Amino acid sequence: MTLKRELGDRARDWVRATARSGAAFALAFMTLLLILIPTRAEARERAIRVPLTIHVATDDGRSVVSESRILASVRRANRELAAFDVYLVVEKIVPMVGGTTIETSEQRFALARRAQRDGTVHVFFVDRVELTSARKGDRRVSGMHWRYHGLAKDIRAREYLAVAHNAPTTTLVHEVGHAFGLAHDSSEDNLMCSCRRGMDPAFTKGQGRRLRNGARRYLQRSRR
Numbered sequence: 653m654t655l656k657r658e659l660g661d662r663a664r665d666w667v668r669a670t671a672r673s674g675a676a677f678a679l680a681f682m683t684l685l686l687i688l689i690p691t692r693a694e695a696r697e698r699a700i701r702v703p704l705t706i707h708v709a710t711d712d713g714r715s716v717v718s719e720s721r722i723l724a725s726v727r728r729a730n731r732e733l734a735a736f737d738v739y740l741v742v743e744k745i746v747p748m749v750g751g752t753t754i755e756t757s758e759q760r761f762a763l764a765r766r767a768q769r770d771g772t773v774h775v776f777f778v779d780r781v782e783l784t785s786a787r788k789g790d791r792r793v794s795g796m797h798w799r800y801h802g803l804a805k806d807i808r809a810r811e812y813l814a815v816a817h818n819a820p821t822t823t824l825v826h827e828v829g830h831a832f833g834l835a836h837d838s839s840e841d842n843l844m845c846s847c848r849r850g851m852d853p854a855f856t857k858g859q860g861r862r863l864r865n866g867a868r869r870y871l872q873r874s875r876r
């Protein structure tokens with residue numbers, strides 16, 4: 653073998669070896685990426701962003717609730733929900749003519765017509781919310797989560813939350829709890845208590861887990 657040829661062979665071997673180690677490096681890099689990507693995706697999946705469309709009833713051209721009061725309710729809700737990586741984000745605030753009182757089924761349907769299934773959670777801030785039941789009669793409440801189970805096509809499966817103008821700032825997060833699948837709790841320290849709640853009510857860890865699943869389900873069905 654001539655020196656020249658030998659050098660050529662060596663060079664070829666070197667190129668091959670480099671290519672091999674390059675491939676090995678690429679493989680290691682890809683593996684590293686595969687290890688890293690799921691954790692990134694997981695992180696992205698962990699935080700649940702809940703867009704809100706807030707409708708504000710007006711009376712004689714004046715909002716029945718001030719914007720600062722509305723935002724205080726949203727902040728209060730986020731203070732509780734952040735522990736479970738759920739965040740309410742105000743997408744838009746829409747003033748509406750009328751709709752100040754929710755009492756009759758016609759009024760509830762009228763709001764449902766405004767609560768389009770656009771992937772957001774619709775919240776109506778109104779003057780008064782009243783529940784009518786044959787057993788309990790009329791009962792003024794500070795808020796409600798309402799979902800239509802009837803057959804009328806234009807409002808099929810629509811749902812929304814309503815909060816009265818003088819409701820405590822915990823009402824919104826309480827109704828969000830219902831919307832995301834939580835039932836009432838009897839403890840005064842719990843946000844899902846239908847009682848006069850204590851000074852600093854909160855959700856339990858179990859409620860937090862259910863909330864997250866409920867939030868995902870709500871957002872899925874609100875897009876269909």
Ligand SMILES: [Zn+2]
Nearest residue numbers: 826830836846
């Ligand atoms: Zn309730």
